[in-house]
Amino acid sequence: MTGVGIDAIEIRTGKLKLDLAETFAPAQGEDPGKYTKGLGLHASSFPDVYEDIVTMAANAAHRLMERKGLTPDDIGRIDVATESAFDNSKPVSTYVAGCLEEVYDDDFHHANKGERKFACIAGTQSLDDAFNWIRAGRNRGRAALVIATDTALYARDDPGEATQGAGAVAMLVDEDPDLVTFSTEQGFGSADETDFLKPNQQFPSVDGKRSVNVYLARMREALDDFAAQAGDLHPDDYAMVPFHTPFPGMVRKAAALGYRHIVRDTDVELALAEEIGRQPRPEEFKTREQYFDAMEEYTDELTETERYGDWYADSIEPTLSIAREVGNWYTGSVHVARAAGLKRSLEEGREMAGEQLLVASYGSGAQAEVHSETVQPGWREEIEALNVDEQIDDRYELSFEEYEQIHDVHNHDTETDVEEFTAPDGEFVFDGWGRMGERKYRYVR
Numbered sequence: 074m075t076g077v078g079i080d081a082i083e084i085r086t087g088k089l090k091l092d093l094a095e096t097f098a099p100a101q102g103e104d105p106g107k108y109t110k111g112l113g114l115h116a117s118s119f120p121d122v123y124e125d126i127v128t129m130a131a132n133a134a135h136r137l138m139e140r141k142g143l144t145p146d147d148i149g150r151i152d153v154a155t156e157s158a159f160d161n162s163k164p165v166s167t168y169v170a171g172c173l174e175e176v177y178d179d180d181f182h183h184a185n186k187g188e189r190k191f192a193c194i195a196g197t198q199s200l201d202d203a204f205n206w207i208r209a210g211r212n213r214g215r216a217a218l219v220i221a222t223d224t225a226l227y228a229r230d231d232p233g234e235a236t237q238g239a240g241a242v243a244m245l246v247d248e249d250p251d252l253v254t255f256s257t258e259q260g261f262g263s264a265d266e267t268d269f270l271k272p273n274q275q276f277p278s279v280d281g282k283r284s285v286n287v288y289l290a291r292m293r294e295a296l297d298d299f300a301a302q303a304g305d306l307h308p309d310d311y312a313m314v315p316f317h318t319p320f321p322g323m324v325r326k327a328a329a330l331g332y333r334h335i336v337r338d339t340d341v342e343l344a345l346a347e348e349i350g351r352q353p354r355p356e357e358f359k360t361r362e363q364y365f366d367a368m369e370e371y372t373d374e375l376t377e378t379e380r381y382g383d384w385y386a387d388s389i390e391p392t393l394s395i396a397r398e399v400g401n402w403y404t405g406s407v408h409v410a411r412a413a414g415l416k417r418s419l420e421e422g423r424e425m426a427g428e429q430l431l432v433a434s435y436g437s438g439a440q441a442e443v444h445s446e447t448v449q450p451g452w453r454e455e456i457e458a459l460n461v462d463e464q465i466d467d468r469y470e471l472s473f474e475e476y477e478q479i480h481d482v483h484n485h486d487t488e489t490d491v492e493e494f495t496a497p498d499g500e501f502v503f504d505g506w507g508r509m510g511e512r513k514y515r516y517v518r
């Protein structure tokens with residue numbers, strides 16, 4: 074066995090698009106540059122009226138199973154990670170299994186199903202669960218289906234509204250995978266925080282500025298913890314660093330912090346010192362404030378260096394290309410970043426087999442996790458099979474009035490009857506409510 078990791082991946086975006094610069098910015102009375110340059114986002118994906126977290130998850134999983142020639146008997150576990158669940162008891166994975174059973178002859182009655190919750194990091198935690206299940210030898214030769222699915226909506230006029238998004242990422246976790254294997258080493262940074270939460274409410278309560286700082290603080294802890302397990306980190310050891318991407322501007326901050334952190338006391342810090350001096354050390358300052366100010370100044374200069382710019386262009390920028398067009402997918406976001414980075418490598422003819430990725434996940438509340446992955450020889454075929462560009466291009470573009478309607482359609486507290494904007498074709502769709510308040514689905518051929 075070469076290891077355990079991701080054998081296949083499928084991405085499913087919501088079928089509607091809101092252009093942030095052309096449509097959202099003028100309606101909000103904001104400069105488009107706030108979104109495109111500041112946050113680094115061009116557009117958000119939204120679900121059409123017949124789409125939700127179940128349809129996006131089931132449609133991604135179905136395409137994955139078809140492409141890999143799988144039937145339900147090959148799957149021993151279905152885990153769904155989401156922070157958009159509509160039921161506190163019945164897991165989304167049961168709905169997804171129900172959908173898939175409509176199109177396959179056999180069923181998932183002997184598969185273990187569950188739902189993982191820890192904000193956006195739950196997708197990565199579900200991959201962990203699958204890894205542990207396989208490594209424990211409890212999988213009976215079967216693979217795990219892990220699906221991260223979310224409709225990341227904020228209340229209207231919340232500052233987070235610009236970062237919304239909707240989509241699902243389905244991943245098959247198996248022995249001897251075609252895409253990446255996971256390291257055994259992991260680093261965690263975890264603390265009880267109230268930066269972003271949904272206490273029995275659909276739209277989050279967010280302390281936006283604080284959430285950015287909490288992300289950075291927990292990420293630094295996770296990097297330290299990972300280095301303590303895996304040995305000193307060096308930027309040359311990792312071809313790419315996919316981060317959880319609530320918006321690319323967040324990753325711009327996290328990447329600068331991460332780079333500064335891992336080059337400390339290395340040849341890279343020495344080489345940079347000729348240009349911008351050595352990194353400030355706390356013992357050189359009378360107060361913490363003075364130290365933080367000096368660090369901020371150093372970081373600004375660091376990000377202006379050619380060396381940092383080249384690293385960022387190779388290791389970070391490629392991972393952001395899909396997020397820029399679809400927004401935040403919460404649990405799916407870091408998995409979109411990994412796929413985007415590999416997709417760019419494929420387009421540029423960069424050979425990735427054998428290369429290491431440093432994968433940095435984050436969930437509010439709050440926890441960061443860092444582990445490494447080794448890209449496998451089958452990566453090229455897997456990434457070539459993605460049709461995410463077509464899906465992104467085919468989205469229906471909403472006017473601002475239509476956006477307001479679709480936000481209401483997906484708001485659990487409003488009753489809005491809106492005609493669908495696109496026509497379903499060969500996919501699972503939401504089909505109304507059952508007698509116990511359950512959601513119903515059907516496959517449209």
Ligand code: CAA
Pocket residue numbers: 104105106107108110111112193232233234235236269279280281282284285288317318319320322323401403435436437
């Ligand atoms: N041209 C260029 N840049 C501009 C600009 C213009 N015209 N106008 C503003 N900007 C820049 C600002 O300088 C700022 O950049 P810096 O942070 O680098 O200074 C950036 O655009 C955003 O502007 P604001 O800070 O003024 O934006 P805001 O306060 O309205 O909203 C936010 C920002 C608080 C992050 C908000 O989007 C939010 O609440 N988002 C949801 C929470 C979130 O995503 N937090 C991230 C960490 S938590 C996490 O990762 C979990 C998760 O998925 C939610």
